[in-house]
Amino acid sequence: xxxxxxxxxxxxxxxxxxxAIGPGIGVGIVWAAYIQATARQPESxxxxxxxxxxxxxxSEALALIxxxxxFVFGT
Amino acid sequence: xxxxxxxxxxxxxxxxxxxxxxxxxFYPEPLWHFSVLGVDFEITxxxxxxxxxxxxxxxxxVATVRKPEIIPGKLQxxxxxxxxxxxxxxxxDVVGPKGLPFAPFLAxxxxxxxxxxxxxxxxxxxxxxxxxxxxxxxxxxxCWVMYIWIGIREQGVGKYFKDILxxxxxxxxxxxxxxxxxxxxxxxxxxxxxxxRLFANMFAGHMLLLVFSLGATYLFTVGGLSYVFGGISFLMxxxxxxxxxxxxxxxxxVFTVLMGTYLNGSIEAEH
Numbered sequence: 001x002x003x004x005x006x007x008x009x010x011x012x013x014x015x016x017x018x019x020a021i022g023p024g025i026g027v028g029i030v031w032a033a034y035i036q037a038t039a040r041q042p043e044s045x046x047x048x049x050x051x052x053x054x055x056x057x058x059s060e061a062l063a064l065i066x067x068x069x070x071f072v073f074g075t
Numbered sequence: 076x077x078x079x080x081x082x083x084x085x086x087x088x089x090x091x092x093x094x095x096x097x098x099x100x101f102y103p104e105p106l107w108h109f110s111v112l113g114v115d116f117e118i119t120x121x122x123x124x125x126x127x128x129x130x131x132x133x134x135x136x137v138a139t140v141r142k143p144e145i146i147p148g149k150l151q152x153x154x155x156x157x158x159x160x161x162x163x164x165x166x167x168d169v170v171g172p173k174g175l176p177f178a179p180f181l182a183x184x185x186x187x188x189x190x191x192x193x194x195x196x197x198x199x200x201x202x203x204x205x206x207x208x209x210x211x212x213x214x215x216x217x218c219w220v221m222y223i224w225i226g227i228r229e230q231g232v233g234k235y236f237k238d239i240l241x242x243x244x245x246x247x248x249x250x251x252x253x254x255x256x257x258x259x260x261x262x263x264x265x266x267x268x269x270x271x272r273l274f275a276n277m278f279a280g281h282m283l284l285l286v287f288s289l290g291a292t293y294l295f296t297v298g299g300l301s302y303v304f305g306g307i308s309f310l311m312x313x314x315x316x317x318x319x320x321x322x323x324x325x326x327x328x329v330f331t332v333l334m335g336t337y338l339n340g341s342i343e344a345e346h
Binding site: 046050053054056057058060061064065067068071 | 098169276328333336
């Protein structure tokens with residue numbers, strides 16, 4: 001079979017780039033929602049802060065797994 | 076020789092062209108070997124950093140409560156506000172009204188992780204033990220055993236596992252979908268993400284600092300116009316060190332908050 005296109009180098013880096021899209025959007029949504037909630041009801045800031053950090057940490061985890069994978073399954 | 080110095084030697088010895096730092100920074104030469112009952116132990120500089128960080132945080136916390144006064148001094152204020160962040164912010168508000176007995180555990184967790192994370196920007200140490208996967212993994216396993224045990228103790232074996240296997244308030248056929256997800260979520264994904272999050276953050280932070288500082292050093296050796304880019308890279312290394320400081324506190328806090336929510340789920344029956 002003829003090879004039409006080939007890619008050399010660290011493909012894991014491309015994978016990390018792809019893996020960062022979703023968490024990027026997710027983290028943005030989490031903090032946007034937190035800022036909105038705080039702006040609408042400033043006294044709820046302490047109450048929702050924990051949930052904001054929770055949501056942030058959970059979405060960020062995906063990007064971090066994506067970061068580690070190229071090292072684990074590297075060349 | 077610090078890991079950064081080793082990595083720098085690696086970069087400069089690689090001949091023409093910059094070689095990006097790899098995993099070798101995380102596998103330092105062992106300083107001392109011994110074996111007990113057929114199990115080999117190696118003491119590396121990361122182990123030493125772990126001991127120093129742990130001793131330092133114990134020393135700091137003991138010093139803050141050595142002479143307690145009604146009007147706290149600066150040191151006592153620092154220690155007390157750190158403890159009250161965990162006690163009031165996590166044990167009381169996140170775990171719930173029954174959470175106060177867990178405050179010492181959560182505070183130990185928080186301060187242990189914080190001290191070890193801080194070693195990633197302390198000069199001459201500059202690597203966090205938490206960037207070796209084994210350390211966060213053991214912490215996560217301790218938390219895993221603990222929240223399951225607390226769940227069994229507070230709700231009873233039958234009710235605890237029944238609530239996880241058959242989440243109340245779900246229409247019958249949906250259990251085909253919900254039960255596997257709940258089992259995966261409670262027993263595998265939780266401890267795994269807890270460990271990976273802390274590990275990956277510290278690992279990524281160390282790699283970022285390595286790339287920028289080694290890049291700066293390499294560009295300075297090239298000379299010419301590269302001095303300008305080397306300067307930019309060096310500035311980025313400093314900026315990233317401050318970003319790392321933020322990540323250090325955030326990850327110690329996030330680990331403890333997540334453990335708090337898992338404990339909350341174990342103590343209070345599912346709604």
